[in-house]
Each structure stands twice: as C-alpha cells, then as structure tokens.
Amino acid sequence: MSMTLPSYTSGTSEVPLLGMTIGAMLDRTAEKYPDTEALVALHQDIRWTYKEFVEKVNEAARAFLAIGVKRGDRVGIWSPNRYEWTVTQFATAKVGAILVNINPAYGVHELDYAMNLAGISVLVTADSFKASDYRKMVYDLAPELKAAAPGKLKAQKVPELRAVVNLDEDKHDGMWTWAEFVGFASDVSQEELDKVQGQLQFDDPINIQFTSGTTGNPKGATLTHHNILNNGYFVAESQLLTEKDRLVIPVPLYHCFGMVMGNLGCITHGATMIYPGEGFEPQSVLQAVHQEKATALYGVPTMFIAELAEPDFETYDLSTLRTGIMAGSICPAEVMKKVNGKMNMKEVQIAYGMTETSPVSTQTSSLDPFEKQVTTVGRTQPHLETKIVDPGNGNVVPRGEIGELCTRGYSVMLKYWNNDEKTREAIDSAGWMHTGDLATMDEDGYIQIVGRMKDMVIRGGENIYPKEIEEFLYTHPAIEEVQVTGIPDDKYGEELIAWVKLNPDADPVTGDELREFCKGKIAHFKIPRNYKFVDEFPMTVTGKIQKFKMREISIEEMGLKK
The missing domain is CATH 3.40.50.12780 (ANL, N-terminal domain)
Structure with a gap:
C-alpha cells in the first residue's frame, strides 16, 4: 500500500556546529579580521574595527570582574539599541554572567517582575527612551538607591540588586556612569580575564530572554x-x-x-x-x-x-x-x-x-x-x-x-x-x-x-485560520495592512472581525465593499462580518501583533459578552 x-x-x-563559547568566537573573529569594521552606531557616532571592538569588550569584562560579577550572576540590560548594549552582551559572555534582556517598553511593574524573577544583581540601564523615564522607574523600585553609595545598594523590593550603571553622561545618585564603570577595568588584568573566560563551558546558561508577552506573563527562556x-x-x-x-x-x-x-x-x-x-x-x-x-x-x-x-x-x-x-x-x-x-x-x-x-x-x-x-x-x-x-x-x-x-x-x-x-x-x-x-x-x-493554536477561530464548527483570510485581503489595492481575529457570537460561537489599515494613496473603502470583494473568492464562512478601520495595531515592541488585545478592544467597543 x-x-x-x-x-x-x-x-x-x-x-x-560551533563547539565554543561566545567570547572565544569573538576573539577568533577579531584575530582573523582585525581591521574590518565590527560595529557602527550611527546615532552615537561610533565606528569600531574588530580589533577596537574586542578591546572595548575586554575592558568592560574586566570591569564586571572588578565590581564582583561572577560566573552565573545575572546582569540586566535595559536599554534601546546602543553600542553599550552590545559591549555588555559580549563582556558578560566573557565572564560567564547571565545577561538578562529587559524589554525597553517595560513599565515599573514589569521591571519589578523581571528583576526579581531573574535575581538581577547588576543593572545596566539607559537613562530614558521615548516616553519611558528609566531612571525614575529604577528610583521608584529602589528608593534606597538615592542615598546609597554606587555598588552598595540594599533595596527592599529588589533585594538582590546591588549596583546600577546608567548610560547617561551625567552622574546620578547611587549609580555609576558608563565611564566610571569601565574605569574599574584597571583593577583587573587581561590575564585574569583570560583565566576566567578559559574556564567557561559552551553549555553554560548565558542569556535570559523574556517571551514577548503576546499572551500572559512573560517567562524567562534560559539560553x-x-x-x-x-x-x-x-x-x-x-x-x-x-x-x-x-x-x-x-x-x-x-x-x-x-x-x-x-x-x-x-x-x-x-x-x-x-x-x-x-x-x-x-x-x-x-x-x-x-x-x-x-x-x-x-x-x-x-x-x-x-x-x-x-x-x-x-x-x-x-x-x-x-x-x-x-x-x-x-x-x-x-x-x-x-x-x-x-x-x-x-x-x-x-x-x-x-x-x-x-x-x-x-x-x-x-x-x-x-x-x-x-x-x-x-x-x-x-x-x-x-x-x-x-x-x-x-x-x-x-x-x-x-x-x-x-x-x-x-x-x-x-x-x-x-x-x-x-x-x-x-x-x-x-x-x-x-x-x-x-x-x-x-x-x-x-x-x-x-x-x-490560540488564534484559530471556530465559527459554527468550522476551523478558520486568520492568516489565510489576511493573505487574501492583502490583494485588495486599498489595504496596506490587515489583521483578522475572532469575537464572540451568540449564533455561531465566534465571528470574524478584520482590522484594516488603508493605503493612504488608494481610494477609501467600506466594510460592505470589502465583504463584496471577498464573495465568491473565499468560502462564505471565512468572510469577515465586521470591519474596523485603524491607523495602527496593538503590538509588542518587536512588532508582533497582539491579537488578544485586538479581541479585547473589539469586544468592549461592540458591547459583546466575552
């Protein structure tokens, strides 16, 4: 048969597969391509070759050792894209500390959750980004910081946090500037760093990344x-x-x-x-x-x-x-x-x-x-x-x-x-x-x-996959972006709603016209009954659409029962 x-x-x-640590790989690449540009941060006017980049990484790694960071310690990084982010990434990898990535969009409640779940002892933070005042949120979470000597924090709400490095050029209470922090590198020799790096194993945990939170509380994926x-x-x-x-x-x-x-x-x-x-x-x-x-x-x-x-x-x-x-x-x-x-x-x-x-x-x-x-x-x-x-x-x-x-x-x-x-x-x-x-x-x-699995809509016993409908609606010239989700319906259990962002250059369309566009081209039960015209979609900071929020907003606006 x-x-x-x-x-x-x-x-x-x-x-x-590569059987080596991240630090060993960086060293090998810098040795092989010393004069090739490694990092260009245009907004910070930074342009480093691999030779220069590995020197900056080694300097920060020695500074981490100097302030007492050990293999397995958790170091948080809360910042948008900057050269210090990347230097911290590779420096923590060289000393065996576990880098904990904190979402730049987090508020103080989420920061509290992440800091305590991971047990972060050192936090490297930007001063602010867009509407987020990181410094204020850190002080809200650890008010003891204002009176503490840098590196000597004892805070009730974040008991494991002892040091904060602020990427702002100005000095702030209880925090080191980045320049002060890397200055501690002079207390540790390159030989000492090499010895620590040489003991690390490639199966050691080196990074905690929180799941993007399209549903529920973020979990810390340990990599x-x-x-x-x-x-x-x-x-x-x-x-x-x-x-x-x-x-x-x-x-x-x-x-x-x-x-x-x-x-x-x-x-x-x-x-x-x-x-x-x-x-x-x-x-x-x-x-x-x-x-x-x-x-x-x-x-x-x-x-x-x-x-x-x-x-x-x-x-x-x-x-x-x-x-x-x-x-x-x-x-x-x-x-x-x-x-x-x-x-x-x-x-x-x-x-x-x-x-x-x-x-x-x-x-x-x-x-x-x-x-x-x-x-x-x-x-x-x-x-x-x-x-x-x-x-x-x-x-x-x-x-x-x-x-x-x-x-x-x-x-x-x-x-x-x-x-x-x-x-x-x-x-x-x-x-x-x-x-x-x-x-x-x-x-x-x-x-x-x-x-x-969570997005699948079941309408009157039919399994509907929103992506298929989105792909079809994208062929309409007036649609720039579209997302489809399910909302409660007394008759069918669930009904479809399409959130539509229109192309500014195209002629405007109505929900009735879009329903007509679908007729005869996709199965009748896949045609969205409801349409909401929007300028943007609820998203995570990485650009993932949060369909559960679309659903919640639609239910509230339409006065439906969950």
Whole structure:
C-alpha cells in the first residue's frame, strides 16, 4: 500500500556546529579580521574595527570582574539599541554572567517582575527612551538607591540588586556612569580575564530572554552559548554572509532577532553590525543603507511596510542590498514582492522561530522558488528536527495536514528560569519544544504557518485560520495592512472581525465593499462580518501583533459578552 510521508524533517549540513563559547568566537573573529569594521552606531557616532571592538569588550569584562560579577550572576540590560548594549552582551559572555534582556517598553511593574524573577544583581540601564523615564522607574523600585553609595545598594523590593550603571553622561545618585564603570577595568588584568573566560563551558546558561508577552506573563527562556552562538551562525550561513557584508539592524537588540540573528550572525562571520538609531524609524534605516552601502537588512514585515511607504523612498540608493531576514510575524506576499523589487533584496529570506529556540527553527533559502519564499517559512535549519503533531493525541500527522509545530535540537532552551512547571509544559520528555503554532509540511519539507493554536477561530464548527483570510485581503489595492481575529457570537460561537489599515494613496473603502470583494473568492464562512478601520495595531515592541488585545478592544467597543 502507498504510504503518505509523515510531517517530520531533519536539517542536514556538512558544516559542523560551533563547539565554543561566545567570547572565544569573538576573539577568533577579531584575530582573523582585525581591521574590518565590527560595529557602527550611527546615532552615537561610533565606528569600531574588530580589533577596537574586542578591546572595548575586554575592558568592560574586566570591569564586571572588578565590581564582583561572577560566573552565573545575572546582569540586566535595559536599554534601546546602543553600542553599550552590545559591549555588555559580549563582556558578560566573557565572564560567564547571565545577561538578562529587559524589554525597553517595560513599565515599573514589569521591571519589578523581571528583576526579581531573574535575581538581577547588576543593572545596566539607559537613562530614558521615548516616553519611558528609566531612571525614575529604577528610583521608584529602589528608593534606597538615592542615598546609597554606587555598588552598595540594599533595596527592599529588589533585594538582590546591588549596583546600577546608567548610560547617561551625567552622574546620578547611587549609580555609576558608563565611564566610571569601565574605569574599574584597571583593577583587573587581561590575564585574569583570560583565566576566567578559559574556564567557561559552551553549555553554560548565558542569556535570559523574556517571551514577548503576546499572551500572559512573560517567562524567562534560559539560553546557553551553544544555543545562541550556533543559531546566529547558521542564520547568517544561510544568507551567505562574509566579512564583506554590512548588516543594518533596526530590530531591538533586547530581542533574539537583534542580539542573536544580528549581532552573533555578524561576529561569527566577520560582518559589520550597523545600528541606525535607538529605535525604529524608517527614514534612518533607509539613510543607513544608503550611507553605509549595506548589503543586508533585517526587519519584521511592519518595518518593511513602513520603509516602502516612506514619502522620499525613491531618493535612497538601495542598490548595494542583497539579502536580509524578514521574521517576527508572517509576511504578506505583496510586501515580499516589493522588498524583492523596490529594495533590491532579491535574496531576502524568511525565518521562523521563537525565543525558546534561540530563535530560528526554519528558514527559506535564496535558491528556493519564489512561490515557496512567499507562502512558506522555509525548511528545517541545519542540525535541527521538525515535526507536526495532532494537538489532541500528539501523533505525527501526514504531510499536508494541519497540526502543532514542534522543534528539537541544539537550539532548544535549557528551561524557563525558576519555572519548572511551564518548562515541562513546553518541552516534552523526548526533548521536543511545543511551539503552539499551527502548521503544515508539504512533500518537499517546506513548512507553512497557518496560525497560533490560540488564534484559530471556530465559527459554527468550522476551523478558520486568520492568516489565510489576511493573505487574501492583502490583494485588495486599498489595504496596506490587515489583521483578522475572532469575537464572540451568540449564533455561531465566534465571528470574524478584520482590522484594516488603508493605503493612504488608494481610494477609501467600506466594510460592505470589502465583504463584496471577498464573495465568491473565499468560502462564505471565512468572510469577515465586521470591519474596523485603524491607523495602527496593538503590538509588542518587536512588532508582533497582539491579537488578544485586538479581541479585547473589539469586544468592549461592540458591547459583546466575552
């Protein structure tokens, strides 16, 4: 009898995994490419070669040792994209401290939660960013800081925090400036740092990243050198990055897209990290590509949409661009076509993953047919395994059937920090990370994400996947961006609502016209009954749409019962 292939693949490669720590990898790259530009922070007027960059990293690493930071201690970083963020990333890796990434959008309540969950003893913080006054929030959380000598804090609400480094040039009560902090490096020799670095193991935990919070309380995914160094390496390998490549990184460093796929992708290949600004601004990104003759660019689809919509888009020379990554959420086919053409990113790749898997599990390749690049998230990454299972019984489903995507391999996190119960829920006894994403796998092993298990809408017994409807609505010329979710309905259990952002250059449309546009083209039960026209969507700082907030807002505005 003929057997349908199961939805399982493993990524093969002739390129072996890197068996080293992050610090050792940086040293090797700096030795190999000392005069290649490593880091360009345009908003801070910083331009360092690998030789200069590793000197700055070693200086900060020695300073961390000087203030008493030891292997396994947690060091928090709460800042937008700045050179100090990256220096701290590599300096903590060299001393074996666990870097805890704190979301720049957090308020004082979330800061309290993150600080205490991870047990942060040293916090490196920006002074402020956009509307966030970080210094005020730190003082609110630890009022004892104002009267404390720097490095000698004893605070009731954050008992493990003892030192704060503020990236502001001005001096503030109880805090060291960055300049004061790195000044302590003179108390520790390079030989002492080398000895500490030499004792570290690549399976040591080195990073805690909080899940993005599209649902519930963030959990602290605990990642090793081996997890994130290799993931950054293979994401960049797929793009064929070399020491001649120059990558513009407008995505947040606090997120794995920035610090792993960006920073670690570059330092494993001798490529250049370029930061256009503290936060995302489409104009500064285009300017950075133009000015720095960038060959690669990262972003989530909403960023590329904003760049393409920039009024003076045509004035920027993007001819040097070749590749890059689009990730973070599903990319509409129409946007992908414009990025290929108007932005010259003919080799742009789609990557899919999650914080808990370092992050990337699957990726398209520049050799994939166009249709696969715009409809799938590619195939399983090297040295990883993927399977798609029936959420009900856990059995692997046949190719083409929808189920939950699971990942296994070097990329799977160690655990959720101080949360054994959630760790057991996420990683099963066979080592598979359960993603919560619904997907299909075709005969060639390409994977298509059809939605979140939590996003699936059940209308009158029919399973509806919002992504499919969004892809169709994107073909309407008046629609710039669209998101579909479910809301309660007395008759069908759930009904669909589409949040629509209109293209400013197109003629306006109504909900009735959009319903008419759908008729006969998609099944009647998939046509959204309700439409809400918006200028923006509720999002996490990394650009992920928060559909649960869309649902809550729609329920409240329409006076529905939950």
